[in-house]
Amino acid sequence: MPSRHPLAPLPLLGLTALLGAGCLSTTEPPAPVDPCEPNPCTQGDKTACVNDNGRASCVCKAGTILRPNGACEPLSAANCPEHAGDAAEPDDCLARAAPLATASALTGRTIEPVGDYDFFQIDGTARTIYTLTAEASAGSLLPRLDVFDPQGVWLTALDATTSPRVSLGFKARLSAPHYVRVSHSPRDPSPGTGAYTLTLAPSVVDDHGDTVTEATGLTPSAGGSTSPSTLSGTFEYGQDKDVFSFPVTLNAGYRVEFDTAGGRVIPALAAYIREDVRTPFRTAQNAFIEFRADSTTTVYLELSPPTGATASYSFRVLEFR
Structure with a gap:
């Protein structure tokens, strides 16, 4: 007897529930309630809602960053304060981003003092995927990664949650420099600082x-x-x-x-x-x-x-x- 194809067709089921403009179906239970729908975040610039294990968490909207005083400050080339820290300072803005090569790891970097940002530059290739991992090695740092396009427009971000490690991927849409920022997660109210390692995995084409x-x-x-x-x-x-x-x-x-x-x-x-x-x-x-x-x-x-x-x-x- 010939083997059954792993995707052998099943009988078409009855279709009775209207799901929206265009189609009908009743094969799955309703989706779980999203605490960010409708968006409860309406105060100032903290209007971005994050589904944090079923609870709504309000963070700074895209294009702004949280400063130590609690304000969401617009991103610009001026966000590059001079201060003490590791040997790479000052690197708090796109204009002073340190180059980061693929399949490499940087050590000896720190988020210090409170509110510090470290920027890095990746020479991106169109339709290529880059995956970064930031892992804290000492101190109270809970790392966050943000990615910016060649014009400095914010693209995406991810925060560490239950461990001092976060991995974030993004796809370059242009063959041009892209930027990555490491900081302490604003979802952690404590003044986190400390050393970390930043790793850029080998790139792949989407x-x-x-x-x-x-x-x-x-x-x-x-x-x-x-x-x-x-x-x-x-x-x-x-x-x-x-x-x-x-x-x-x-x-x-x-x-x-x-x-x-x-x-x-x-x-x-x-x-x-x-x-x-x-x-x-x-x-x-x-x-x-x-x-x-x-x-x-x-x-x-x-x-x-x-x-x-x-x-x-x-x-x-x-x-x-």
């Missing part, structure tokens, strides 16, 4: 785009096909997103199936239609999802790592008419 304009196109296979098309991908860093697109036809049913063989993960999924790429009509993390199209349009699948770590995945899309 396998799939992470926006709808960079989406990897696919063609759904016919339901019941003996040789359906399968797509694979890798989350190269913990914050990676891979986006795929495919056409859907009015009244046709669709099934997205993930393969868990060989250690592959089931990604977190958000599905959008071409007419609204901001609000997903479906979010899930299941071995499969189903929906029926109520218009002829394009669907985008945004996949994210379920555990915030590197992982591989494989899936296919089936169409039933």
